[in-house]
Amino acid sequence: MKEVDYSAHLLLRPLAEELPGPSKVSVVKAMRDGRRMRHRRWWAGGSAVVAAVTAASVGGVLAAQPPRPKLPPDPPLPTACAVDRLPLGNHRSAAMPAGDASGTWLAAGSDWGRETRNSLLIWRDGVLVTDVLSPGLSFYVAGVNGSGTVVGTSKVEPYVYQDGTFRRLLGGGGEANAINDDGVIAGLLGTTDQERRPVRWASAGARPEPLTVPKGVSPLMVSISGVTDDGSVIGSVGTFGYIWSSDGSGRYVKAPPRRDGVPAEAPQPGASPPITTVFHSVVVRNGWIYGTRGSLDVESLRYHIETGTWQELAGEWKGPQIGDPYSLGDEDPRVFVGRAVLDLPVPAGGHPGRDRYYVSTVSDDATVMAGKLEGAVDDTTTPAQPIIWRCRQ
Numbered sequence: 001m002k003e004v005d006y007s008a009h010l011l012l013r014p015l016a017e018e019l020p021g022p023s024k025v026s027v028v029k030a031m032r033d034g035r036r037m038r039h040r041r042w043w044a045g046g047s048a049v050v051a052a053v054t055a056a057s058v059g060g061v062l063a064a065q066p067p068r069p070k071l072p073p074d075p076p077l078p079t080a081c082a083v084d085r086l087p088l089g090n091h092r093s094a095a096m097p098a099g100d101a102s103g104t105w106l107a108a109g110s111d112w113g114r115e116t117r118n119s120l121l122i123w124r125d126g127v128l129v130t131d132v133l134s135p136g137l138s139f140y141v142a143g144v145n146g147s148g149t150v151v152g153t154s155k156v157e158p159y160v161y162q163d164g165t166f167r168r169l170l171g172g173g174g175e176a177n178a179i180n181d182d183g184v185i186a187g188l189l190g191t192t193d194q195e196r197r198p199v200r201w202a203s204a205g206a207r208p209e210p211l212t213v214p215k216g217v218s219p220l221m222v223s224i225s226g227v228t229d230d231g232s233v234i235g236s237v238g239t240f241g242y243i244w245s246s247d248g249s250g251r252y253v254k255a256p257p258r259r260d261g262v263p264a265e266a267p268q269p270g271a272s273p274p275i276t277t278v279f280h281s282v283v284v285r286n287g288w289i290y291g292t293r294g295s296l297d298v299e300s301l302r303y304h305i306e307t308g309t310w311q312e313l314a315g316e317w318k319g320p321q322i323g324d325p326y327s328l329g330d331e332d333p334r335v336f337v338g339r340a341v342l343d344l345p346v347p348a349g350g351h352p353g354r355d356r357y358y359v360s361t362v363s364d365d366a367t368v369m370a371g372k373l374e375g376a377v378d379d380t381t382t383p384a385q386p387i388i389w390r391c392r393q
Contacts, residue, residue, distance in 0.1 A: 069307035072287055074338025075366040078391035083345045086370070086386040087128045093383035094121055096325055096372045099361030100146045101181070101285075103368025106361070107144040108386055109134065109152065120161055122148060126388050135159060135166045142187075142325070143179045149204070151176035156191045160204040169201055171208035177224035178233075186211075186224045186233040193220050198244070200233055211244045213237055225324075226284030228305065234284050241281035241291055243305065253279065253289060253303055256310040279303075283324035286364050290322045290336070300336070313339060323362035323369065333357035337366040344389050347373065355382065367391050 086106065088094060095112030099105065106126075110119040118139055122130035136154030144150045150161040151169075158169040158176035169176055174189035174196075183203050190196040196219040199208035213222055217238045224235040231246040241253030279301065281291045288302045290313075300313035300322060313320075313336055320334040320341045321327045331353055333344040346357060350373065359371040369389040375382025 069304070069309050071304055071307065071309060074286070074340070075364065076393045077337050077340045077342060078366060078393050081342070081344055081369075081389045081391035083347050083387055083389050084126065085347060085373075086123055086126065086388050088121070088386070089128055089131045091119065091121070091131075094372070094386045095140060095384065096327070096358055096360035097123070097370045097386050098141050098143050098150075098325065099363065099368070099370050100144050100148075101364045102146055103361075103363030103365070104146065105144045105148045106370050106386075106388065107141045107150045107152075109139045109141050112138070112140065112384065114138070120150065120152070121386075122150065122161075123388075124148065126390070132161075132164075135168070142175070142177045145179045145183065146181040147183075149179060149183060151179045151185050151187070153187075158187050158189075160185065162204050167204055169204070169208070170206070171199060171201075174199075178227045180227040180229060180231065182229070182231070184227050184231045186227045186235075188222065188224060190219065195219065196222060198222055198224060198233065198235065200227075200231070200244070202231075209248070212248070212250055214250075223280075225281045226289075228284060228287075232305075234281050234289055234305075236280050236291075239280075241279045241289060241303070253281065256301070282326050283322060285323070285362065286338075290324065292322075302339075311339060321359045323359045325360050327358045327360055327371070329356035329358040329374065331356060333359055333371070335359045335362060335369060337362070342366070342391075344369065347387060351375070351382070357387075365393075367393065 088110065091110040093112065094108040094110050097106040097108040104125060106123040108121050110121050112118070115137055117137055118134055120130065120132050120134050120139060120141065121128060134154055136157055139152055139154040141150055141152040152159055153175040156173040158174050160167050160169060160176065169185065171189045173191035174187055176185055176187040178186045185201040185204070187199060188196050189199050189208060198211040198213065200211060201208050211233060214237060221238045222235065224233060226234040228234065233244040235242050242250060243253055244250045279291055279293045281289050283290045287306060288304050290302045293299050293301060300319060302311050302313060320336050321330065323335050333346065335342050335344060356374045357371060358374065359369055362369045367390065371387055373385045373387050
């Protein structure tokens with residue numbers, strides 16, 4: 001792994017965005033010409049000019065090098081982890097679990113993939129504490145917060161499960177995608193693709209607040225991936241990450257420039273930017289948005305919301321998992337802890353090289369992770385099993 005310093009590109013990005021096309025100015029040539037000009041002036045102007053030019057040069061260098069932003073420390077990499085299957089009660093399988101930031105609560109829908117009225121399963125510290133029939137078919141859990149409140153979707157109906165009761169969220173059909181510890185919920189309303197629109201509910205009983213989307217963006221290109229502590233909603237609009245602030249305003253989270261210096265422009269209506277500048281937000285953790293850019297040559301990145309800092313995580317297609325509900329899984333489970341990579345053990349009784357392991361949630365302190373074990377494509381005897389990793393540091 002390596003850290004790519006994007007600070008110079010980010011400082012120059014506003015200038016790049018004002019240009020209608022690629023810049024024809026050679027920065028390297030301009031710097032070289034500038035040095036030659038200063039050299040000639042030194043010989044022509046004498047020592048007084050030398051002093052002035054030197055002071056200006058030093059001042060310019062200092063002004064162009066802002067202090068590095070202060071970033072929160074990442075949790076220490078665990079020294080050992082143990083893996084267990086989560087208890088399922090009388091159920092045969094379950095979907096990938098969602099988890100809260102502390103790792104205390106996990107939740108999933110049972111028997112996912114079957115057209116049945118399945119159950120909501122909730123675990124506290126790895127113990128099954130809730131097994132309740134869902135309000136509709138194929139209930140899918142999207143999030144759980146530090147109070148054990150769960151949000152999810154049954155077909156096209158968004159629900160919240162709180163204090164032992166299911167409540168349908170106001171606003172009509174749609175889906176609930178995320179919840180924070182204060183009970184702020186985010187999701188999408190609309191029962192058809194063209195009606196989909198992002199919304200935020202201030203609480204389980206509140207009416208939805210519409211979130212604006214830039215003109216020209218198809219409703220199909222809007223997704224929600226998280227809600228921050230201050231109520232900001234994180235997602236993707238078009239081919240870029242997007243942040244809806246708690247005050248209702250929205251802005252793109254543009255991916256950092258490519259290694260060749262080309263900036264990631266905000267998408268224009270009807271235009272398709274290069275896939276190397278695409279950034280999809282997938283999960284929010286410890287103040288960072290984790291996501292990916294690219295298509296076949298995928299890179300994992302993270303963006304610190306408060307400081308606007310970008311860090312590259314890995315450039316491998318089959319690299320470590322971010323720890324999110326969209327995980328593609330791998331035969332050898334590995335996950336990012338901050339920017340470090342943690343190798344996770346596999347449960348006994350599996351099929352090495354055939355089973356796939358998905359990491360869907362990582363606690364903020366990296367002591368609890370959860371996901372699922374799934375048999376090979378041709379394995380009809382191994383249903384999806386939710387699993388938990390408990391780690392020590």
